[in-house]
Amino acid sequence: MRSLVWFRRDLRISDNPALHHAAQNSSEGTVALFVVTPQQWLQHDDAPAKVSFWLRNLQTLSESLASLNIPLVVKTCDSFDDVPSVVTKVAKNNQCDHLCFNREYEVNESRRDDAVMTACQESNIGVQRFHDRVIVPPREIETGSGDFYKVFTPYRKVWNEKTLERAEVFSAPKKQKKIDVKPSKIPTKVKGFDFSNAREDLWPAGEAEAAKRLEQFSDKIKHYDNARDVPSVNGTSLLSPYLAAGVISPRQCLAAARSNNAQRIGGEGGAAVWISELTWRDFYAHVMVGFPRVSMHQPFKLKTEKIDWRSSESDLNAWKNGETGYPIVDAGMRQLKQTGWMHNRLRMVTAMFLTKNLLIDWRLGEKHFMETLVDGDLAANNGGWQWSASTGTDAVPYFRIFNPFSQSKRFDKEGKFIKKMCPELEPIPANQLHDPKKLTDAMEQHGADYPAMIVDYKAGRERALAAFKSLD
Ligand SMILES: Cc1cc2nc3c(=O)[nH]c(=O)nc-3n(C[C@H](O)[C@H](O)[C@H](O)COP(=O)(O)OP(=O)(O)OC[C@H]3O[C@@H](n4cnc5c(N)ncnc54)[C@H](O)[C@@H]3O)c2cc1C
Incomplete structure (x- = not known):
């Protein structure tokens, strides 16, 4: 079996469920794919600073993957509508009979992913998708009557219970069989985006940088509850761009915070407050899935x-x-x-x-x-x-x-x-x-x-x- 791993906002090799499973099961090597969709990104108001950050991380990801003998192929098409044919074509051209990817929960992204699943099925390509973006997948927490939570505090109570055993993370995959697929040159420009104000100095790319930030923050996490509200103090993790692009996983963050929080859950102090911010991150994904109108320019109320x-x-x-x-x-x-x-x-x-x-x-x-x-x-x-x-x-x-x-x-x-x-x-x-x-x-x-x-x-x-x- 040869797998294709489709990367999106999960630009890392460590603790990446799709990559982990693909690499574990591929006897004939693994290929990676990223699809650049300029029109769609413009439509989604994605910031040039963010798109620049994605590309820079794609470069470091490509290098990490190359060291595992996994070539990263980059394709460009305008919108999500074109993605199913791009994905199946790349799979076929590179003799991949299996596709793995991590889910995204936004409306357009979910529709695109469903269309890719269908296209793969029609082309006899096996597909597996994984939860990765949040710590507890949106539908895994529900109220007693089977609904989505609308209020954070009771949601958080269930979340805390669910995550007791969840801080496990996957290691980076083993080296794969060498294959004759050429990696793409990573683009440095995208049509419609002006990168001249992207602050590369403030947001260096790469998993190593994200891990360094997490480690540095771990030294000051105990003061987070007081320091986090003072803008002149560097009291927060500054990990949000890395989490948003998936350069680090929320599970890695939770694992680090838990190791700092003697009481593990529900405790007080900096680590507990920081974990509760990670819970807010999950909660808002939960709300978006439960009440899709919020991502379609409508108020919740x-x-x-x-x-x-x-x-x-x-x-x-x-x-x-x-x-x-x-x-x-x-x-x-x-x-x-x-x-x-x-x-x-x-x-x-x-x-x-x-x-x-x-x-x-x-x-x-x-x-x-x-x-x-x-x-x-x-x-x-x-x-x-x-x-x-x-x-x-x-x-x-x-x-x-x-x-x-x-x-x-x-x-x-x-x-x-x-x-x-x-x-x-x-x-x-x-x-x-x-x-x-x-x-x-x-x-x-x-x-x-x-x-x-x-x-x-x-x-x-x-x-x-x-x-x-x-x-x-
Ligand atoms: C109007 C408004 C818009 C926001 N827009 C975004 C956004 O587009 N992207 C984004 O990641 N965060 C957003 N936040 C939440 C929060 O401001 C940022 O996550 C945080 O400032 C990032 O800095 P940090 O990484 O140092 O956070 P830390 O304080 O170190 O927190 C750790 C991580 O927890 C998550 N987090 C923290 N606070 C929140 C929160 N309130 N809601 C959801 N997740 C949270 C982030 O992923 C963050 O990196 C927004 C908040 C407000 C009030």
């Missing part, structure tokens, strides 16, 4: 469809460019623009500012994040946006609107992060950054070249409360 969102191109652009006049919001948005990543606390603050203070549709913010984030992931991004906009499962109640000034006072008291991202505010004393009146006065006094606030805090808040209240 259908009644919020009636909110009369404002349309203001200039406010939206000010938000995107970090020029709202609200320091913590601008600092977050500039971090996103400059690095392709944003600290979680600031993702919540900026998302809430757009959807509440500016009353702009969460879908516009979700799209902008997706178009910019190096770690953009439909389920997590949608979950985060719908949480912030109070339209989702488990969402923040609409009347609990973050005050950006209180947020910065709490999480960036000395203004370190704000001043790093907004150097115009350097001359302003920290204690004047966290109050609208004091900030305006200080800007005048110091002649700071920083935008005035684009919305009055109180008026914006009242407008949002009224819009949500009108749904009752």
Whole structure:
């Protein structure tokens, strides 16, 4: 038997179920495949930073696979519709009689995979697909009445129980029989994507880099519960792009965290809190599968469809460019623009500012994040946006609107992060950054070249409360 392993967002050789099983059963060698789909990626708002990251990881993956005698073939077609014929053709041309791949759960991705299964069956190619993307597959957790969970806390209770025995990981496969298949040259460009702002310096490719990050983070995981909310402190793992592209698996992360958490599950402290973030990642995939409307631009809470969102191109652009006049919001948005990543606390603050203070549709913010984030992931991004906009499962109640000034006072008291991202505010004393009146006065006094606030805090808040209240 010769297997074809189709890689997607699982760009690694260690703990890769599809690769592991394929290599174990292939007596006549193994071939790997990756399909570049530029039009589809554009349609999905995939960010250039992320696509660049994929390609760079594809290069390191190709080298790792070559050391196992597994040639990586790369093909390009425009959309997912063309993928079934590409996959079957590559299988046939390389004498592969078996296909292995890891599942993806988004709607278009699932449809594509079903079509590939059918095409393989019609071409007499055996197929096996595996769960890999999350720790507990979406349909494996259900409520007593067989439904999907809509609330995180009870979901997490079951998740904790299920994952007690699940932190096992597969090692990289053994060297395969040498075969006469030429690996492809890995593309460095993709039509429609401009990589000039992709920060290769911040997001180096490769499994070794991801493993290094996990190891370094393991040294500070015990402080995660306190450090994770402070943007000026490097207190989180910075693994999200690697998890999103599958350069590291969530099981590898869980195994590392569990080995740090003496109580294993349900304990307190940094490791337990970090594990609960991995649980959120699974939960949002669970929600996306259970309620596919959320990945089709619809709110989870259908009644919020009636909110009369404002349309203001200039406010939206000010938000995107970090020029709202609200320091913590601008600092977050500039971090996103400059690095392709944003600290979680600031993702919540900026998302809430757009959807509440500016009353702009969460879908516009979700799209902008997706178009910019190096770690953009439909389920997590949608979950985060719908949480912030109070339209989702488990969402923040609409009347609990973050005050950006209180947020910065709490999480960036000395203004370190704000001043790093907004150097115009350097001359302003920290204690004047966290109050609208004091900030305006200080800007005048110091002649700071920083935008005035684009919305009055109180008026914006009242407008949002009224819009949500009108749904009752
Ligand atoms: C509006 C909004 C949009 C977001 N968009 C994305 C996105 O597109 N992709 C993405 O991976 N995360 C997203 N998140 C979640 C979170 O902000 C990032 O995962 C986190 O900031 C990544 O940094 P880290 O790797 O250092 O995380 P750590 O704090 O070290 O957490 C470890 C891992 O857990 C996962 N994780 C952490 N928090 C969450 C969460 N709230 N929801 C789901 N998974 C989580 C991530 O995979 C992360 O890498 C979003 C959050 C919000 C509020």
